Amino acid sequence: MRIVPLATISPKPRDSAGDGASAGEKSFMPANETSHTDSSTLVGAVLQALTERIEGSLEGNESEYPPARRLLSMLAAEPLRPAPEAPRQLPVVRFWDTALDTLLRGDGAELARLLQLLTPRLHWFQGEHYTAATMGTVFMDNYALAELVGPRGLCRSPNLALGILLLGPETYYPPHRHPAEEGLYLLSGRGTWHLDRGATISLPPGGVVHIPAGSAHAFWSFDAPMAALYFCSGEVSDIGRLWTPAASAAQGP
Numbered sequence: 370m371r372i373v374p375l376a377t378i379s380p381k382p383r384d385s386a387g388d389g390a391s392a393g394e395k396s397f398m399p400a401n402e403t404s405h406t407d408s409s410t411l412v413g414a415v416l417q418a419l420t421e422r423i424e425g426s427l428e429g430n431e432s433e434y435p436p437a438r439r440l441l442s443m444l445a446a447e448p449l450r451p452a453p454e455a456p457r458q459l460p461v462v463r464f465w466d467t468a469l470d471t472l473l474r475g476d477g478a479e480l481a482r483l484l485q486l487l488t489p490r491l492h493w494f495q496g497e498h499y500t501a502a503t504m505g506t507v508f509m510d511n512y513a514l515a516e517l518v519g520p521r522g523l524c525r526s527p528n529l530a531l532g533i534l535l536l537g538p539e540t541y542y543p544p545h546r547h548p549a550e551e552g553l554y555l556l557s558g559r560g561t562w563h564l565d566r567g568a569t570i571s572l573p574p575g576g577v578v579h580i581p582a583g584s585a586h587a588f589w590s591f592d593a594p595m596a597a598l599y600f601c602s603g604e605v606s607d608i609g610r611l612w613t614p615a616a617s618a619a620q621g622p
């Protein structure tokens with residue numbers, strides 16, 4: 370993946386609106402960014418800003434960071450393959466502006482601005498194994514993904530993914546698993562991850578969690594929309610299937 374060259378990165382001093390950027394702080398916003406800026410440039414800037422935040426942060430469990438950084442370095446080496454844009458909305462997107470506003474007011478203002486520019490281009494989708502019949506209509510109205518990189522992404526990759534997970538408030542995403550290894554960075558809201566290694570991890574915005582390939586995990590969003598950036602390597606076309614102990618026993622180790 371192409372990273373935005375530093376020469377095109379504009380310094381963004383704190384403005385009168387108090388957007389959280391300190392004077393002299395490096396900005397990942399392309400210097401001449403507009404709503405027409407090429408998606409691959411914006412996606413590269415998102416990856417660069419995310420990488421910097423993860424390298425500079427140790428929210429939560431320190432052991433989550435090395436594998437997360439490894440996944441991001443794999444994405445950074447991936448050539449961009451821009452794809453035709455096919456914007457698509459789903460019901461949970463009604464919470465996206467709230468999530469971005471929260472991010473904008475916090476430490477992630479730069480990421481929020483980049484994601485705002487990408488918002489009109491996002492193709493929101495849901496895992497093909499999740500339906501109203503299996504998950505309920507409440508869940509389906511409060512869950513969606515949008516890929517920046519991946520098989521369905523603004524930039525195409527068959528075996529790497531970078532995307533957005535959005536859950537509505539008070540939403541429980543039950544235990545599920547997928548063959549790809551995953552890292553998650555919490556953008557806004559609060560999230561609790563229940564992992565089949567026996568841990569329950571509660572993260573604030575800026576927190577990172579690593580989910581090994583095939584590991585069952587679940588999310589709870591508490592009382593606000595939860596938005597996260599996920600980044601995966603492996604069989605990323607398989608978004609996930611519900612997991613139960615019985616199903617696990619039937620499948621064997």
Ligand SMILES: [Fe+2]
Pocket residue numbers: 547551580586609
């Ligand atoms: Fe996952």
